[in-house]
Amino acid sequence: MRDQDKDEPHPRFRRRGQGELEAQVLAVLRQAEGPVTAAWVQERLEGDLAYTTVMTILSRLQAKQAVTRERAGRSFVWQAQSDEAGLAALRMRRVLDGQGDRGAVLASFVTGLTADDERLLRGLLSEAEGD
Structure with missing residues (x-):
């Protein structure tokens, strides 16, 4: 292993700045042509985020009134309300x-x-x- 490799965190484990992940989720939602599932959002985000992490971010954005959700079968679909x-x-x-x-x-x-x-x-x- 090279010395510089020790100093560079693995991209998967890079810590994000405050609000960075929320902004990424909003950007993905704004690209959608309509309401989408959390799995759809997860597939389009950079990195290897757990589904539960995506759901947590979506729920936080909903609490901030930045996204809306509605029931679709047994799950929810999400849509950006804010940029x-x-x-x-x-x-x-x-x-x-x-x-x-x-x-x-x-x-x-x-x-x-x-x-x-x-x-x-x-x-x-x-x-x-x-x-």
Whole structure:
């Protein structure tokens, strides 16, 4: 075995970043032409994930309202309700909801924005006011 092989984890056992697997599952679901089974999702994901892992991720995404499921015979079929941006927005709302002082959290967030992001946010808020 070469020394560099010792430092490189086997692809199957690579740890994923927080939310990475959820994003991959959502991407697979968005490619589907309609509701699909968890087995269908499992077949299209990179790596060798257990069926139970895929079911856990789908259930978490359902709890976050990023996917829906409906009964199909003895199992369920799943469909994306949200894209990655929608999932990120759900996470942001959950963090905000968990804080006691929403104003302080939002103020801290806004003061940390780049000038471009601040302009984008101002434009989106203006559009929202017009609706």
